[in-house]
Amino acid sequence: MKKVMLAVLLGVISLGVIGAAAGKIQVDNVAYAFGSVIAGTFVSHGFIVTNIGDSPLTVTSVRTSCGCTVVDLEKTVLAAGESEVLRADLSTNGCHGRIEKRIYVESDDHTNALVTLRLAGVVNPAQPYHMTIGDLEYMFYMLVDVRDADAYAAAHLMGAMNIPVDQLSEWTDRFPKKALVILYDDDGALSDPAAKALNDESFSNVKSLMGGLNEWMNLLGDEFILRAKTE
Helix, strand or coil: CHHHHHHHHHHHHHHHHHCCCCCCECCCCCCCEEEEEECCCEEEEEEEEEEEECEEEEEEEECCCCCEEEEEEECCCECCCEEEEEEEEEEEECCCCEEEEEEEEEEECCCCCEEEEEEEEEEEECCCCCCCHHHHHHHCCCEEECCCHHHHEEEECCCCCECCCHHHHHHHHHCCCEEEEEEECCCCCHHHHHHHHHCCCCCCCEEECHHHHHHHHHHHHHCCEEECCCC
C-alpha cells in the first residue's frame, strides 16, 4: 500500500514539474474590431503570439471559421519569451452587415490548449461605381508589345507597355506570378518564340497573341488601338 501511495505521489509531483516547465501561450489581443468597411475590402491584422512560459511552445494548428480568412504563422515553435506575428487577412467580398470571423489556435499549452481569436466589424454594400481589389486581381493581365520603339509609337494596343523582344529577359523577374502576361508583335513572328521560350523556363502564365496586331486589326479594326498623332 505504501509503495502504491509513493508511486502516486511521485506521479503527481512529476506532472507538476512538467506543467511548471511547459510553454504558455498569450495573445496580445484576442479580438480585433476593424470598424466599418465597404464589401470587397481586405481587412488585415497581426495578432502577436507570445510564449510566456519557461519551456518551448508548439503551435500545432491554426484554423479559421470560413474560407474568407487566410492566416499565416511563419514560426510555430516559440522559445520561452519569444513572440511571433499571426497574420490574418479577411476578404469581405460577399459579406454584409455585422460579421464576426474566428481563428482557432491550438498549442501544447496544457492549461490553454485552444485560443479563439476574432475579427469583427460592419460590412457596408459597395456602390455601383466601385470595383473591389479582389475583382481587379482576378481580371488583371499584363499586355506587352515586343516590337521596337518606333513600331510601338506608330500604333499599339491600349494599355500595352513596350518591351522589345531582346530586352524581355531583363523584365521577367518583374512579371506578375499569377496574372496573365500577353506578348504581341505584328504577326507573332517575335512573340510566339518568345512566349514558348519563357514557358520552357516555367513562366506558364506568358502567352502570345495569335496573329498579332495585324490579325487584331483585321478582325476589330482600330478598336483599342492607339496611333501616333499626325500633323
